Amino acid sequence: MRWGLAAAIFLFGALTIDTESLKWGLLGITVFSIPLALQLTNNKSVHIWALWGGCFLILQTLVTPVAINPDFKTLPPNARQIVDIKAGIPGISGQQLITTDAKGFRATKNVDYSSDKSYRIFAIGGSTTEQIYLDDKKTWTHLLQEYLSRTSSLDVEVINTGVSGLRAKHHLATLESVAHLHPNMAIFLLGINDWDYHIENSFSTRGEKSKLAEYREKLIFRETMMGNAILQAFNALKRASEKPRPLIKEEYGEYYSRQRGSLNREITHIFYPDAVQQSYKDYLVEISATCHANNIRCLFVTQPTGYKNTASEEYKKGFWMTPPDQSYTLDFESMVAIANLYNTYLIQFSKSNNHNICDAASELAPSYNNFYDDCHLNIEGARRLSKIIGKCIGNVAAQHHT
Numbered sequence: 001m002r003w004g005l006a007a008a009i010f011l012f013g014a015l016t017i018d019t020e021s022l023k024w025g026l027l028g029i030t031v032f033s034i035p036l037a038l039q040l041t042n043n044k045s046v047h048i049w050a051l052w053g054g055c056f057l058i059l060q061t062l063v064t065p066v067a068i069n070p071d072f073k074t075l076p077p078n079a080r081q082i083v084d085i086k087a088g089i090p091g092i093s094g095q096q097l098i099t100t101d102a103k104g105f106r107a108t109k110n111v112d113y114s115s116d117k118s119y120r121i122f123a124i125g126g127s128t129t130e131q132i133y134l135d136d137k138k139t140w141t142h143l144l145q146e147y148l149s150r151t152s153s154l155d156v157e158v159i160n161t162g163v164s165g166l167r168a169k170h171h172l173a174t175l176e177s178v179a180h181l182h183p184n185m186a187i188f189l190l191g192i193n194d195w196d197y198h199i200e201n202s203f204s205t206r207g208e209k210s211k212l213a214e215y216r217e218k219l220i221f222r223e224t225m226m227g228n229a230i231l232q233a234f235n236a237l238k239r240a241s242e243k244p245r246p247l248i249k250e251e252y253g254e255y256y257s258r259q260r261g262s263l264n265r266e267i268t269h270i271f272y273p274d275a276v277q278q279s280y281k282d283y284l285v286e287i288s289a290t291c292h293a294n295n296i297r298c299l300f301v302t303q304p305t306g307y308k309n310t311a312s313e314e315y316k317k318g319f320w321m322t323p324p325d326q327s328y329t330l331d332f333e334s335m336v337a338i339a340n341l342y343n344t345y346l347i348q349f350s351k352s353n354n355h356n357i358c359d360a361a362s363e364l365a366p367s368y369n370n371f372y373d374d375c376h377l378n379i380e381g382a383r384r385l386s387k388i389i390g391k392c393i394g395n396v397a398a399q400h401h402t
Helices: 002-015 022-040 044-067 140-150 168-178 192-202 211-217 225-241 254-259 278-293 332-352 379-393 396-400
Strands: 080-085 094-099 119-125 156-160 185-189 248-251 267-269 297-301 328-330 356-358
Touching (some): 022 225, 119 168, 140 156, 278 332, 332 356
Parallel strands (some): 119 185
């Protein structure tokens, strides 16, 4: 029986092995093999404690998705750095102060999350919400806060929860995680990471991951409570051994410069999907249900990009997300089509589920006047988006009291 139980523990570890990271895969399978290896000893107490340890490994793995939602991502808490933009990011230059609060959110007010006295808005999205190269007080979220404060008598707080690369499934996790922090409104700026995910799945051999595969990802050792504890301990030791990070970091835009001109990649695909991915639809439904269940006013914002037929050839040379980090590209017309597909679906979904919609995508022109690449806003673009969203929201004071 003890050998069978030890083997079952090892098999569980093998079934939840991390296939995308050799280091974490080896660590996970090593940890789950310990109860089996210790059965080779002659000490009965070791046998018993090894099996109890193995059962604990399985239990903490299964409990993790309930106790900690691995889809909820934030920036590092209490961060503070000045990014000095020297070159490579059109429309942004000079020193930009980037900070986060104790929760890993970008907020320019000292937010008391336990209080419900303010009119609190959470901005939820990916890098186009995060705006990691813009000064705290130049982001569209801060400028929206100022706009709404000027046009109402309320103490308005706009809290930026954006993190690069996040998709609708992560936005759902963020909404669920902030639902107890007295939100009056949530603003969702989403789309581009979801349609890039759609593109990449369509041209990979795997296709879109099933719900079962996505659940399995939450069980890999790296995502468990123990895995997180190990990672935090490792990072703490690493920080202790490193030289302190300089307060001012010079930025020349090398990451973007290396990838610009993606429309000229050697392999070009034409791609006109009939519908958005089913998983995107499903997560929007869950987001909508969470908004209604928690009485949160949710505003959906279409994703502004440079994928419009009015984009100049010079501006298109700066693209790199067609999609990013791939050896192939979609042609420009396909990028225009898939952007329109997802933005149009978001408009229809919002209206049919009694949510407000702000079609910012139709109002921002595709040029370096607004963006520094395919979709990321520069200083002027952030200023314009804040006004667009502010007008979509309207009189928050009147709505707050009705």
